[in-house]
Amino acid sequence: MTTPPRPSRRAVLAAGATGAAAVAVTGSPLPAQAADARAFAHGVASGDPRPHAVVLWTRVTPTAAATPGSGRGPRVEVGWEVATDPAFRRVVRRGRAVTGPWRDHTVKVDATGLAPARWYWYRFTWAGRRSRVGRTRTAPAADSTPGRLRWGVVSCANLQAGWFSAYRHLAARDDLDLVLHLGDYLYEYAPGEYGLGRDNVDVRAHRPAREIVSLADYRQRHAQYKTDPDLADLHARLPWVVTWDDHESANDAWRGGAENHQPAEGDWARRRARAHRAYDEWMPVRLSGSAALGDGTRLYRRLRFGRLAELSMLDLRTYRDQQVATPLVDGEVGDPGRSITGDAQLAWLRESLTQRRAQWKLVGNPVMISPVTFASLPGALLDPVADVTGLLPRDGAPYNVDQWDGYTADRREVLDTIADRGVRDTVFLTGDIHSAWACEVPFDTGSYPLPPGRASGAVEMVCTSVTSNNLKDITGTPPRTTSLAVEAAIRADNPHVKHLDFDSHGFSVLDVTPERTQMDWYVISDRADRRAGATWSTSWRTLAGTQQLRRAAAPVGPR
Missing domain, CATH: 3.60.21.70 (Alkaline phosphatase D (PhoD))
Known part of the structure; x- marks a missing residue:
């Protein structure tokens, strides 16, 4: 099957795919709902914590045919948000990322602008559906002296x-x-x-x-x-x-x-x-x-x-x-x-x-x-x-x-x-x-x-x-x-x-x-x-x- 053309790096950055397009928190969040285990069948993950940033990851399955490795499925935009509480009452960062078959419908963003040595909760959204909630932690500030x-x-x-x-x-x-x-x-x-x-x-x-x-x-x-x-x-x-x-x-x-x-x-x-x-x-x-x-x-x-x-x-x-x-x-x-x-x-x-x-x-x-x-x-x-x-x-x-x-x-x-x-x-x-x-x-x-x-x-x-x-x-x-x-x-x-x-x-x-x-x-x-x-x-x-x-x-x- 022919793979749809990959968007330009400029377009991806504009859509927030690397976290550079994280925006100020405005508007109302989606209504509370359970995680969609079909749309986000592969869970969520985070990694490589820095004092002010952490990598967030998920994969979305937008159609039944868009299985891993298939090369199938449409280009989609996935939202992500980071909060200081698991109920997402205090969302501090939000953005959108473009994904599609050229990257196996995975999403990986660098969530920036965070505070050091702090727990955060994150999730992804697509077409009104939500991923499970993940928890992550930033690294201590470079000049700090952690006790443990x-x-x-x-x-x-x-x-x-x-x-x-x-x-x-x-x-x-x-x-x-x-x-x-x-x-x-x-x-x-x-x-x-x-x-x-x-x-x-x-x-x-x-x-x-x-x-x-x-x-x-x-x-x-x-x-x-x-x-x-x-x-x-x-x-x-x-x-x-x-x-x-x-x-x-x-x-x-x-x-x-x-x-x-x-x-x-x-x-x-x-x-x-x-x-x-x-x-x-x-x-x-x-x-x-x-x-x-x-x-x-x-x-x-x-x-x-x-x-x-x-x-x-x-x-x-x-x-x-x-x-x-x-x-x-x-x-x-x-x-x-x-x-x-x-x-x-x-x-x-x-x-x-x-x-x-x-x-x-x-x-x-x-x-x-x-x-x-x-x-x-x-x-x-x-x-x-x-x-x-x-x-x-x-x-x-x-x-x-x-x-x-x-x-x-x-x-x-x-x-x-x-x-x-x-x-x-x-x-x-x-x-x-x-x-x-x-x-x-x-x-x-x-x-x-x-x-x-x-x-x-x-x-x-x-x-x-x-x-x-x-x-x-x-x-x-x-x-x-x-x-x-x-x-x-x-x-x-x-x-x-x-x-x-x-x-x-x-x-x-x-x-x-x-x-x-x-x-x-x-x-x-x-x-x-x-x-x-x-x-x-x-x-x-x-x-x-x-x-x-x-x-x-x-x-x-x-x-």
């Missing part, structure tokens, strides 16, 4: 591998400022691939029923995830800050290809461009600093939270060189000509760490930066561990070369910057590896255990997966059996690894104060159970100025 930040932290949510109970439990909390998603928001696989456990059982089958490759495919997969009720509730409850890892495009992606991209699937650059386009359309995120589409694909960015913390979100897929094949043979992991960040992003990250804008330097890091060797793992467990972590086969000391261990020159530059500039209070917040880790990031692994007076370069806290398989799932063994030997061996080989849990799924809560940063890990009872419960597992903290980790006796309490 508290975030939910998640990654690796594979719809085929289980229910999103972790999202449900986060949405039920009333003490969070935002959700930090560290990658693998969705998965590209076909039904029957990479489901639950050893047999890859599909708890829920992906749509479309194939590996996603085309733009329509990626749009449909985003739409399917957005209709999960637990994910939709968490999006409506809190603003999100996100980055992509590999499965938003294809497994083990690098700048020139991916493990899960074959020649028969076409040109990699075109496939990645489709994935990035759909991500820009469907996620409440600014690419290249803008909520408008087509302004660029730069995802790495900074968000300030007063003088307490600055969050640097990394993109470790778009610019990286290909993963090495035999690291213990060719030595390429340390080649300074190879990069996981790309030169521009590495320089940007070093600048983020050395500026004195905020006390805590938080880094949203899609793959682990802490060095990990596995020399003493039992041979029978190498293959299952490789399945979870991406390790290479039995070289005697396998590495996960998909993370920073495969690009050690970049890691050395980061750590040298920290050492040379006297950087303190750096915390890497990481996903990807489907397990819980608390690590000190050493300047030199040979210095461990650290003598009195010595410190590491940073600390790293890694959240579990929401649903994606971990070690017990791959081995088919009960929790806290086979994994115990693996965890003990890894900690023995790597004394800077303070905590490791290869068995759990769930979410984390990060709590930041001027005195310390703490992460609490929560585990769900059964990802195959739609009503799974959640329990606290463990907590680790780093005191300001120490670059070391200590176990905390309990999770953070009520605010």
Whole structure:
């Protein structure tokens, strides 16, 4: 079907599509009415909070034929409004946005002119119909000194591998400022691939029923995830800050290809461009600093939270060189000509760490930066561990070369910057590896255990997966059996690894104060159970100025 012509950028701006056309509040609001779940079937979301602005998102379905990825449906105008109360008695910003099939009928606006560190409620309207109400929060003023930040932290949510109970439990909390998603928001696989456990059982089958490759495919997969009720509730409850890892495009992606991209699937650059386009359309995120589409694909960015913390979100897929094949043979992991960040992003990250804008330097890091060797793992467990972590086969000391261990020159530059500039209070917040880790990031692994007076370069806290398989799932063994030997061996080989849990799924809560940063890990009872419960597992903290980790006796309490 022929796609209607896309309106000019000037016309879109005039209609308020980027929030630039937000207007003073005048006129009467629509009569009170319930949300229309058919017109706004994919919910609402917000993200990338700034002190005076936040990104708002929805999708409208103007006709029955205008399904995600269909390329069908008319051009429409959607209204949006922001209020200081959930009943919308005090609307403070209002605007209109143009959408249509050229952007899959998604709406993304940058609502500006807001007050710092404040809760707001927002909604969208079209043809007399309303979306559900969303709640969001702006960031603290740049020159303020917040006493605390508290975030939910998640990654690796594979719809085929289980229910999103972790999202449900986060949405039920009333003490969070935002959700930090560290990658693998969705998965590209076909039904029957990479489901639950050893047999890859599909708890829920992906749509479309194939590996996603085309733009329509990626749009449909985003739409399917957005209709999960637990994910939709968490999006409506809190603003999100996100980055992509590999499965938003294809497994083990690098700048020139991916493990899960074959020649028969076409040109990699075109496939990645489709994935990035759909991500820009469907996620409440600014690419290249803008909520408008087509302004660029730069995802790495900074968000300030007063003088307490600055969050640097990394993109470790778009610019990286290909993963090495035999690291213990060719030595390429340390080649300074190879990069996981790309030169521009590495320089940007070093600048983020050395500026004195905020006390805590938080880094949203899609793959682990802490060095990990596995020399003493039992041979029978190498293959299952490789399945979870991406390790290479039995070289005697396998590495996960998909993370920073495969690009050690970049890691050395980061750590040298920290050492040379006297950087303190750096915390890497990481996903990807489907397990819980608390690590000190050493300047030199040979210095461990650290003598009195010595410190590491940073600390790293890694959240579990929401649903994606971990070690017990791959081995088919009960929790806290086979994994115990693996965890003990890894900690023995790597004394800077303070905590490791290869068995759990769930979410984390990060709590930041001027005195310390703490992460609490929560585990769900059964990802195959739609009503799974959640329990606290463990907590680790780093005191300001120490670059070391200590176990905390309990999770953070009520605010």
